[in-house]
Amino acid sequence: MRQVIPAPCPECGEDIEYIYDTENIPYFSDILLICGVCNCGFRIVDTMVLNDHEPSRWEMKVETQNDLDARVIRSMQGEIDIPEFGINIHPGPACFGFVSNIEGILERAEDAVKRASISCEGDEIAQAKKLLEEIDKARRSEIPFTVIITDPSGNSGIVSSKAKKTKLEIEPEADGYSVKTLV
Secondary structure, three states: OEEEEEEEOOOOOOEEEEEEEEEEEOOOEEEEEEEEEOOOOOEEEEEEEOOOOOOEEEEEEEOOOHHHHOEEEEOOOOEEEEHHHOEEEOOOOOOOOEEEEHHHHHHHHHHHHHHHHOOOOOHHHHHHHHHHHHHHHHHOOOOOEEEEEEEOOOOOEEEOOOOEEEEEEEEEEOOEEEEEEEO
């Protein structure tokens, strides 16, 4: 169900429209998509799982072209790793949740490497070029790789029969939290 709610922008106070839309992700859950954009530059995009979930870790070995179509839901707290490429997409203060697929994650990683390579020097240029080549091969299913999503809120996931979900134990620490994977 889609709802549009006018409310003030938290940055400048101008009235903007916040869009709330629910979507059912088969074999996963109902999710709430939230979006709001203001002329001042403020932007919020997030996903929230509407069912209760435990802190979780999702892992999927991507080996075929069909695997690239697996649905991915990442909340604002979800962290994505592709260890074979040394890629870590850590949620920051301006992080947005999203619904995409494995190929979409590769596109996001490729865009980030291209943006970062603008300021590369020396060996970093060759490393960025090599990483872009590896991402391109992965998008053509020429090399296998693993996608791991860790989410202390439990609001992220991978929708595929190949995806494995494990429970996380969250331990508070002085500077944040520590995560342990439970089998």
